[in-house]
Amino acid sequence: MAPAQLVEAEQIQKTLRIEVELRAVRDGLEFLFASSPIVIYTCKPYGDYAATFVGQNVTSQLGYAPEEFTKDSKFWVNHLHPEDRQRVLDSLSSLINKGHHFTEYRLQHKDGTYRRIKDEMKLIRDGSGNPLEVIGYRIDDTRRELMDGGRRKYGLSVWKRAEHLEDAVEYRTRQLIESEARYRTLFENIPERIFTKDRKSSYVSCNDHIARDLNISPDQICGKTDYDFYPRELADSYRAVDKRVMSSGKAEEIEEKYVACGHEFIVDTIRTPLRDSGGNVSGVLGIFRDITERKKMEARLAAEEMKQRLLKAELEATEQLAGMVGHDLRNPLQAIVGAVGVLKRDLVIRRDEKAKKMIHLIENSVEYSDKIVYDLLDYSRELQLELTNTNVKSLLKDTFALLKIPDNINVADLTPNELVINIDPARIKRVFLNLIRNAIDAMPNGGKLTITSQKLDEKVTIGFVDTGIGMTKEVLGRLWTPLFTTKAKGVGLGLPICKRMVEAHGGQVTVASTLGEGTTFTITLPLKTTN
Numbered sequence: 001m002a003p004a005q006l007v008e009a010e011q012i013q014k015t016l017r018i019e020v021e022l023r024a025v026r027d028g029l030e031f032l033f034a035s036s037p038i039v040i041y042t043c044k045p046y047g048d049y050a051a052t053f054v055g056q057n058v059t060s061q062l063g064y065a066p067e068e069f070t071k072d073s074k075f076w077v078n079h080l081h082p083e084d085r086q087r088v089l090d091s092l093s094s095l096i097n098k099g100h101h102f103t104e105y106r107l108q109h110k111d112g113t114y115r116r117i118k119d120e121m122k123l124i125r126d127g128s129g130n131p132l133e134v135i136g137y138r139i140d141d142t143r144r145e146l147m148d149g150g151r152r153k154y155g156l157s158v159w160k161r162a163e164h165l166e167d168a169v170e171y172r173t174r175q176l177i178e179s180e181a182r183y184r185t186l187f188e189n190i191p192e193r194i195f196t197k198d199r200k201s202s203y204v205s206c207n208d209h210i211a212r213d214l215n216i217s218p219d220q221i222c223g224k225t226d227y228d229f230y231p232r233e234l235a236d237s238y239r240a241v242d243k244r245v246m247s248s249g250k251a252e253e254i255e256e257k258y259v260a261c262g263h264e265f266i267v268d269t270i271r272t273p274l275r276d277s278g279g280n281v282s283g284v285l286g287i288f289r290d291i292t293e294r295k296k297m298e299a300r301l302a303a304e305e306m307k308q309r310l311l312k313a314e315l316e317a318t319e320q321l322a323g324m325v326g327h328d329l330r331n332p333l334q335a336i337v338g339a340v341g342v343l344k345r346d347l348v349i350r351r352d353e354k355a356k357k358m359i360h361l362i363e364n365s366v367e368y369s370d371k372i373v374y375d376l377l378d379y380s381r382e383l384q385l386e387l388t389n390t391n392v393k394s395l396l397k398d399t400f401a402l403l404k405i406p407d408n409i410n411v412a413d414l415t416p417n418e419l420v421i422n423i424d425p426a427r428i429k430r431v432f433l434n435l436i437r438n439a440i441d442a443m444p445n446g447g448k449l450t451i452t453s454q455k456l457d458e459k460v461t462i463g464f465v466d467t468g469i470g471m472t473k474e475v476l477g478r479l480w481t482p483l484f485t486t487k488a489k490g491v492g493l494g495l496p497i498c499k500r501m502v503e504a505h506g507g508q509v510t511v512a513s514t515l516g517e518g519t520t521f522t523i524t525l526p527l528k529t530t531n
């Protein structure tokens with residue numbers, strides 16, 4: 001629809017509303033007059049003063065139907081009492097002069113009797129001041145009892161009443177316009193998108209938000225349908241929901257797709273049926289808001305939760321397996337160690353060099369297997385911390401005592417001498433050991449390992465910085481998975497054990513690594529751990 005037409009449509013809409021209000025006022029007036037003894041009329045301001053309108057209640061006043069007055073231009077004059085006729089017609093000249101006139105006369109009832117009528121009239125002039133019409137009322141004065149005080153009640157006050165009603169209509173109109181403006185402001189400014197459609201699902205109006213999405217101005221929406229703006233499939237589904245809401249007469253809230261500026265959104269829409277003054281559904285009002293981000297977030301959270309659950313299940317299974325394998329391997333290993341011991345004694349006596357070499361190999365392998373079993377058991381065991389105040393530097397020194405650092409690796413421990421934390425020293429020593437071993441493994445051609453420790457608030461961070469081979473993204477992503485290793489003789493439990501132990505202390509392990517440059521593992525521990 002063209003803007004001019006829309007302005008017109010809006011005007012019509014406003015006028016219709018005002019008309020509804022006026023109708024109520026008119027109904028009130030009609031009721032007032034119909035139930036009062038006052039008969040309202042209008043007539044020509046000249047000649048025989050032919051009636052142009054006579055109120056319905058004239059029938060109860062004089063027995064005639066209103067049409068009898070309006071069809072016969074002489075009806076009123078002819079029913080005036082012959083003795084009053086000339087006087088009344090003469091006196092009417094003052095109506096033209098003063099614009100207002102009051103007179104009394106006898107008028108014949110349909111039953112032939114004469115009634116005493118009081119008649120008050122007012123002259124209506126056109127724009128240029130020429131007499132246009134007379135408007136007046138007649139009251140039957142025969143019913144004295146009504147007239148006592150009744151004149152005050154219904155007589156002159158009728159004009160006042162009409163004026164009052166006029167004021168009331170004007171006031172209500174102003175109120176309507178104001179509330180319309182308020183509603184407009186609301187309509188334009190709330191963050192939701194709002195539209196109204198008629199019974200056929202054609203748009204009647206929309207707010208700026210929707211107009212902006214559609215790249216039109218709000219007044220251009222009127223008369224358009226969803227098929228003008230959205231893919232057929234979407235328009236079909238919008239229309240289906242509109243229809244459902246209009247036929248059920250019940251509001252509905254649904255999540256649906258929405259396309260704006262080439263992007264797809266998920267929106268939450270509430271559709272409410274609109275009703276006309278007779279209570280019949282005349283269209284639908286829709287309010288919707290973008291919930292795309294919320295939906296995405298929900299999906300992400302659900303996926304993350306699922307991942308965590310799977311991971312936890314996997315970890316539990318691995319823990320169980322590790323415990324079982326570790327336990328089962330322990331005994332045969334003990335047996336091998338025992339048997340090798342016996343063989344060794346015999347072989348030493350026989351001085352068989354080749355056999356001795358083989359025995360040495362078995363011993364090394366057993367030792368290595370034992371280490372794996374130890375790791376497996378450590379990993380699966382329930383952790384019960386034995387906390388004690390521990391000097392970090394001393395603990396690092398103890399750890400290094402267990403290791404043989406290759407000559408081409410330079411170690412610098414920058415931990416301050418006085419740093420003391422409340423930890424389980426045996427457990428944290430294992431963590432240090434694993435991290436230092438990994439760093440050494442990562443520097444096959446030599447390099448530098450720097451240990452930096454510092455206190456920050458109620459926490460202590462200890463960093464293990466190596467200048468080794470670093471890690472690929474892929475390795476970084478799988479680091480904490482039990483049994484993940486890139487080493488030929490690796491087990492892949494070192495880091496998962498570190499993580500478990502540090503977390504048991506209420507701390508955490510983080511890693512940063514650059515391929516070919518080096519890796520930094522940082523453990524953060526609370527100064528005081530509560531068991």
Ligand code: ADP
Nearest residue numbers: 438439442485486487490491492493494495519
């Ligand atoms: P393992 O040492 O038995 O392989 P870990 O759990 O200790 O098992 O380590 C898992 C993997 O993480 C290693 O195989 C290695 O690929 C990688 N990794 C660990 N520490 C480092 C490091 N300091 N530099 C480079 N890679 C490392």
Ligand code: MG
Nearest residue numbers: 434438494495
């Ligand atoms: Mg390791």
